[in-house]
Amino acid sequence: MWVMLASALAVLSPARRLAIMLLLCATLAGFFTDTLRWPALLPLAVSALLVWLRVENPARRGLQVMTETALLLTAGGLFLHLWPGFQPLLQVDNMQAGPRSLPFSFAYHFDKALIPFVLLACLPTLFRTRPFPPRHISAWLLLLAAIPLLLYVAVCTGGLAPERHWPAWLGRFMLANLFFVALAEEALFRGYLQQRLRQRLGNLPALLLASLLFGVAHVAGGALLVLFATLAGVIYGLAWHWSGRLWVAAGVHFLFNLTHLLWFTYPALQH
Template sequence: MAWLILASSLATLTTHRLVSLLLLLISVITAAITGVISWPALLLLTFIAATAFIRIRYHDKLFLKITCEIVLVICAIGLFIHIFPGFNNLKYLNKAIVGEQSAPFTMYFNFDKALVPFVLLACLPTLFISSPAKTASSLQWCLLFLSVPVLLIIATLAGGLGFELHLPTWLPAFILCNLLFVSLAEEALFRGYLQQRLNQWLGSPYLALILTALLFGGLHFAGGPLLILFATLAGLIYGLAWMWSGKLWLAVSIHFGLNLSHLLFFTYPVKMVVGQ
């Protein structure tokens, strides 16, 4: 139940903020009662809420504003990479085999990572909607959307993936988890916050785009050089979507669309190594 309430909170965060925050509070209480989070996580969330309140309440005091933002970003990164204790994330799939050519796949419902958009929104009110850093023509948008299947096909030709159709029984759970607990959290951190802040600091939308994509690719180091390369290219696609629109949900939708297409039409998460 806590996961569904949290998902509803995330889904309404852009359009109905007070409702979203109320749902977030209910989801935290439900998670505490059901053992999804324990007292160290509750202490952390209380600290984050207090810091966010100070950041918003005293936004006119520069030193306090900057200090609180730094603390909140550190907390968001910690939640993102699961370093804080007290979160008992649900392992929904354990080494599931999607298809004959696919490697085993494990999927978690991560309560901590899903909180990242809330934390970053307290740092940057324009996290979800901002002025486009650049504009693009209809042709450029068409090429951007076309680049999603092209990237997956190139990854297949490079040997990292293989063509394989899937329609797993757990597809609805994957959609919920990947859209709201994975894609939204990753795009909030990398495009909504980091790329936007780098653009403000550096005054160069393209430099901000490249640096953010490189960091996003580097996050996938555990998958090896090929995954780093393709994650970086995917980061450029998501970053362009944000840069041209200023809308975080568009970048999230493209990110999720790539992940869903990957699951439905290609080996997932990667192609099984022969002899493995």
């Protein structure tokens, strides 16, 4: 089921009908395996109704605004796991990646994986929009170099320490992190929020504000995590702004998280 859901996300941009078919199959499998329970029908049905209203009434400006607002709120609820009926499938429970790492858990989340589907109905250019490439290709190299640099700064502040890992659950982590974390979060913060903010405020304010909102979304981890998530959001925001491609931002996000896991204490240093 989870591979089917990941496949639906992988083909959502180039083959939307195939993606919807795969999503429907994954949803049915979710109900049969008790990953989805009957309360999940409400946000699923409401989202489907809102999408139908948007598609069938493209010229009604007021209705378009209303349905986009409702779909954005739905996506926010999916991001925060507020909607009932979605059961996470636990993959790692209170386990250490290494001897100096804090114990952590991660799960597959069906609700968060739905965010790109919901937001694509709001914004057809979610996956691909106008790029603003840098003047020199070296800017991309500097952007990628910022990933280990930011992690090293976290080492200097005492939040992380160098520690190599190759856990047995690495494959499950990569599947979850690419499709159900990085893509979902980039769809919300870059593909939708930064793009909408750019349309209204311009390039730099959109980049900074979307990055700050991304940082605030990590407030549960404390002030230091908010700061580093905001700086990481600038990296992801530049990748999206320069390429105009959601998958590029998601790929950079995934690369950041993977570098963190493989080479540093994950998720943080155990004091």
